[in-house]
Amino acid sequence: MKKTKTPAKTIHLTKVLDQMIEWAFDCGNILNEHLVKSYTAPLKILDKGKQGLATEADLLSEAHVIKKIREFYPEHGILSEEDAFARELKMEGAKADQYLWLIDPLDGTNNFYNKVPFFCVSLALNRGNETLVGVVYNPVNCELFYAIKGKGAFLYRLIGHQEVRVQLEAGKTKKPFSEALLSANLTSKRVEKDLLKRFPEVRAMRRLGSAALEMSYVAAGMLDAYWEHKLQPWDMAAAGLICREAGVKISSIDGEDYHPFGSSVLTAHPALYRELLATLNR
Structure with missing residues (x-):
């Protein structure tokens, strides 16, 4: 008798977004703590050759997110920058019905290493090649970008003590x-x-x-x-x-x-x- 394929479980994307934002904030705290420490002690780094470098902060940020994903979504796949380097994983796409998390625990490592405050945590959930939820968070400048497929994109930003939350919409006017x-x-x-x-x-x-x-x-x-x-x-x-x-x-x-x-x-x-x-x- 032929085995039928078990369909991927339905998940609630709003809940996923809330979790992703929480995890991105957690990772941001890890990155900020290491950034502050770097003013008095050198960052621990992993030289990846032509692939660049990774710091201890990259690895700790990644480990935190992977632990959370495996706790809440153990059946999902995970593709992360530092993990992909360690396993020499090459991805060309995901199966159509597969949930796959795409994680960059620290995008902008060279900036981070040089204390330039332009780096972020990037988290995405895909089903096949289609991204369903995405979060990009710059912890130094307190900028959070997020979106759910079909529900619009938003920016939350803290400027001094003032909060800004806006829906992002492309400009309609002509721009030279x-x-x-x-x-x-x-x-x-x-x-x-x-x-x-x-x-x-x-x-x-x-x-x-x-x-x-x-x-x-x-x-x-x-x-x-x-x-x-x-x-x-x-x-x-x-x-x-x-x-x-x-x-x-x-x-x-x-x-x-x-x-x-x-x-x-x-x-x-x-x-x-x-x-x-x-x-x-x-």
């Missing part, structure tokens, strides 16, 4: 490149040498060092576009959902449909997307 603030790694060997020569005039370019935060900034209108080659699923999953739910344009750099297991990402204000896509592919 001359007023745009863009972010990309233009010094990368993957960037074509002649790109800057043919690039339209912009207000300013930035390179901030955290893909998840930079994509979230585009969703919030704090940046007008971001693109990068050779990202990993845990870099893009949460912020990719936040961008989609905010209504900004998102695809691969060559214009293919976005999904977090792709190798590149381009996200932009709707008024800039087509021209930017054409410029990057000329």
Whole structure:
């Protein structure tokens, strides 16, 4: 007799979001504690060679989230940056009915290591290649971006003692490149040498060092576009959902449909997307 496949259990996404926010705050506390200590004692680091570096804070943050996921969702898969490095795991996608957590316990490790306050915790829950819930949290600047598929994207921000909570919606008005603030790694060997020569005039370019935060900034209108080659699923999953739910344009750099297991990402204000896509592919 043929065995029938047991369907994945239905989960309540609002509950998942609440848990993810709580876990992101926990991880943020871990990162902030280590950041403060780094002013009096060197951070403990793991050299990953060409993959960069990881600190003790990365590992502790990751361990905390993985423990929580295994406690509440033991049947779910987990793909995390530091765990993937340790096991040399290569992921090209998830099975269509599989719940999979995509975790970056510290996105922006180089910034963190150098005490630059631009890094985050990125948590996402996928079913197959589709991201259902995403949270991106910068613990130093108290910025929390979050989204549930089909329910919109939101930003909670603490500015001094004042709380700001807004729904993120892409700008509807026309925006010329001359007023745009863009972010990309233009010094990368993957960037074509002649790109800057043919690039339209912009207000300013930035390179901030955290893909998840930079994509979230585009969703919030704090940046007008971001693109990068050779990202990993845990870099893009949460912020990719936040961008989609905010209504900004998102695809691969060559214009293919976005999904977090792709190798590149381009996200932009709707008024800039087509021209930017054409410029990057000329």
